[in-house]
Amino acid sequence: MSAQIKPRTYDETSKHKAGQNEIDSKRSLKTKSAIENISDFSNNVALVSSQPSQTTLNIPSFSPLYQQIKELLLKSLQQGEWQPGEVIPSEIELAERFQVSQGTVRKAIDELANENLLMRRQGVGTFVATHSEERVQYRFLKLMPDSKDTLTKGSSERQIISCKQTLANEEVAHALGVNKKDEVLYLRRVLSFSGVATILEDIWLPGHSFKGLTSDRLSAYQGPMYAFFETAFGVKMVRAEEKIKAILPDSVQAQLLAVSTSTPVLSVERIALTYNNNPMEFRKGLYLTLDCHYRNELN
Amino acid sequence: MSAQIKPRTYDETSKHKAGQNEIDSKRSLKTKSAIENISDFSNNVALVSSQPSQTTLNIPSFSPLYQQIKELLLKSLQQGEWQPGEVIPSEIELAERFQVSQGTVRKAIDELANENLLMRRQGVGTFVATHSEERVQYRFLKLMPDSKDTLTKGSSERQIISCKQTLANEEVAHALGVNKKDEVLYLRRVLSFSGVATILEDIWLPGHSFKGLTSDRLSAYQGPMYAFFETAFGVKMVRAEEKIKAILPDSVQAQLLAVSTSTPVLSVERIALTYNNNPMEFRKGLYLTLDCHYRNELN
DNA sequence: CAGTGGTCTAGACCACGTG
DNA sequence: ACGTGGTCTAGACCACTGC
Numbered sequence: 001m002s003a004q005i006k007p008r009t010y011d012e013t014s015k016h017k018a019g020q021n022e023i024d025s026k027r028s029l030k031t032k033s034a035i036e037n038i039s040d041f042s043n044n045v046a047l048v049s050s051q052p053s054q055t056t057l058n059i060p061s062f063s064p065l066y067q068q069i070k071e072l073l074l075k076s077l078q079q080g081e082w083q084p085g086e087v088i089p090s091e092i093e094l095a096e097r098f099q100v101s102q103g104t105v106r107k108a109i110d111e112l113a114n115e116n117l118l119m120r121r122q123g124v125g126t127f128v129a130t131h132s133e134e135r136v137q138y139r140f141l142k143l144m145p146d147s148k149d150t151l152t153k154g155s156s157e158r159q160i161i162s163c164k165q166t167l168a169n170e171e172v173a174h175a176l177g178v179n180k181k182d183e184v185l186y187l188r189r190v191l192s193f194s195g196v197a198t199i200l201e202d203i204w205l206p207g208h209s210f211k212g213l214t215s216d217r218l219s220a221y222q223g224p225m226y227a228f229f230e231t232a233f234g235v236k237m238v239r240a241e242e243k244i245k246a247i248l249p250d251s252v253q254a255q256l257l258a259v260s261t262s263t264p265v266l267s268v269e270r271i272a273l274t275y276n277n278n279p280m281e282f283r284k285g286l287y288l289t290l291d292c293h294y295r296n297e298l299n
Numbered sequence: 300m301s302a303q304i305k306p307r308t309y310d311e312t313s314k315h316k317a318g319q320n321e322i323d324s325k326r327s328l329k330t331k332s333a334i335e336n337i338s339d340f341s342n343n344v345a346l347v348s349s350q351p352s353q354t355t356l357n358i359p360s361f362s363p364l365y366q367q368i369k370e371l372l373l374k375s376l377q378q379g380e381w382q383p384g385e386v387i388p389s390e391i392e393l394a395e396r397f398q399v400s401q402g403t404v405r406k407a408i409d410e411l412a413n414e415n416l417l418m419r420r421q422g423v424g425t426f427v428a429t430h431s432e433e434r435v436q437y438r439f440l441k442l443m444p445d446s447k448d449t450l451t452k453g454s455s456e457r458q459i460i461s462c463k464q465t466l467a468n469e470e471v472a473h474a475l476g477v478n479k480k481d482e483v484l485y486l487r488r489v490l491s492f493s494g495v496a497t498i499l500e501d502i503w504l505p506g507h508s509f510k511g512l513t514s515d516r517l518s519a520y521q522g523p524m525y526a527f528f529e530t531a532f533g534v535k536m537v538r539a540e541e542k543i544k545a546i547l548p549d550s551v552q553a554q555l556l557a558v559s560t561s562t563p564v565l566s567v568e569r570i571a572l573t574y575n576n577n578p579m580e581f582r583k584g585l586y587l588t589l590d591c592h593y594r595n596e597l598n
Numbered sequence: 599c600a601g602t603g604g605t606c607t608a609g610a611c612c613a614c615g616t617g
Numbered sequence: 618a619c620g621t622g623g624t625c626t627a628g629a630c631c632a633c634t635g636c
């Protein structure tokens with residue numbers, strides 16, 4: 001992460017334009033020479049061995065071109081050059097922009113597509129992933145009815161119980177990577193499916209990124225909450241981590257889920273992250289799993 | 300799945316040897332000709348449109364070469380040509396064997412490596428994935444201590460409560476894809492970590508694939524159960540699906556986990572699959588989540 | 599029909615691990 | 618020093634989509 005432009009030792013094919021390379025300035029000046037290669041190699045070794053006491057042992061001695069391209073694409077995504085749902089430039093255009101071959105751009109995009117940051121559509125183009133599309137709605141919701149293969153989203157209801165500004169306690173601050181007593185938004189809601197209250201969620205959001213969030217605005221928005229965050233606050237959730245336990249609800253929680261306090265529920269703690277693994281949401285969910293289950297696939 | 304050798308319309312580069320291609324016999328005979336291409340194309344269309352009432356709508360009109368290679372590699376894996384932990388032939392050798400370019404073999408292997416069926420090791424070779432390696436042990440166990448980042452495997456204990464042959468009931472038969480009252484092996488065990496009974500598992504295995512499994516043989520084996528299945532029965536688990544609920548244990552289960560019947564636990568139902576999505580294990584686990592949690596990553 | 603992503607090849611060279 | 622996987626390029630062509 002410290003060096004964005006990393007030394008590499010690949011030869012040039014000499015067909016490249018002589019101008020400065022946006023990716024790796026050293027690269028454009030190489031000529032085919034064993035001596036240069038050797039000196040180059042020792043250069044790499046020196047780079048690595050000059051940081052012997054690093055705690056992180058995964059310092060790559062060099063970064064492949066396509067990884068550098070990937071970082072640049074990532075930066076463009078993060079800076080909002082291309083918005084969720086939009087097309088990004090074609091592979092050929094990007095290849096020209098970065099002065100690399102189409103295949104190299106392709107490999108960078110491949111990885112971003114695998115991480116669900118981009119979506120390819122053959123014959124059309126490559127798009128920035130979004131939580132707004134029907135296809136990927138409820139991407140982070142792994143709850144399934146025991147009977148069917150998907151939640152009946154048609155008959156789903158959302159009820160906002162609470163929505164207010166507050167100060168981060170220790171736990172929330174740690175999860176969101178902010179300071180204790182920093183301003184955060186707190187939100188409590190109940191999701192019902194087919195008329196059955198199934199999910200109770202407490203949600204904390206960093207105040208600085210979600211200024212102006214109100215219960216009304218949230219209620220007015222149809223569609224997934226993460227899609228709302230994208231359009232209203234430019235916050236794009238990229239991945240999430242969950243910790244699951246089995247617990248008994250307290251009396252308030254039980255009442256909101258319309259069960260007794262002796263009905264076990266899933267406790268699902270989630271930290272949702274945007275680009276650069278930046279935490280932007282802390283969520284504590286209670287899932288009623290009488291007629292449904294949390295579905296997971298292990299590879 | 301019905302047609303292993305699928306028609307394709309790519310031209311030959313004419314540098315290929317004229318002999319029959321192990322992959323796609325039509326391919327080797329192509330010459331650059333618009334007419335042939337057109338007839339080929341209509342051929343593909345005919346293939347698709349001749350099966351109009353198929354329920355599965357994802358019938359590809361053609362299969363890329365690398366996908367065909369992938370299927371062949373998969374077949375070799377399934378038939379045991381290369382055993383778990385062994386090296387497979389180098390990319391160059393495979394390219395020669397299949398009469399395709401190294402890049403095409405590479406793409407096939409890439410996908411298999413992404414699915415954790417193969418493991419690449421730069422400078423060494425490509426290996427068949429195994430559950431025996433330290434690196435990937437407990438690959439399917441997502442339970443983590445609340446405090447640390449990994450289970451302390453050193454202080455883990457396994458206690459086999461029961462191990463006997465029985466007949467599949469409805470539920471087990473459905474999960475394993477066998478007939479009701481078919482012979483199955485039933486196994487109950489408790490896993491303890493740092494002296495705390497944490498996991499209680501009921502396991503069912505299809506009788507025909509696990510003949511000769513005994514409590515003694517299982518106890519004698521050090522290491523993960525799935526590694527034992529590999530070496531003792533040639534059954535390689537490739538992926539698994541889990542359904543998670545929160546429940547209260549019955550009195551027997553509670554006693555085995557040394558908790559009361561009012562302590563909620565995670566119910567984790569798992570179907571483990573070998574090649575071709577063939578179910579080879581049905582497992583009902585109870586996880587005590589007082590000091591640990593089920594960890595999941597959402598992408 | 600034009601433009602996009604997808605496949606395939608051939609060849610050159612690099613990084614890495616092992617002997 | 619050798620062989621393996623990993624990167625990069627250039628070019629040809631195919632499949633798909635939308636105008």
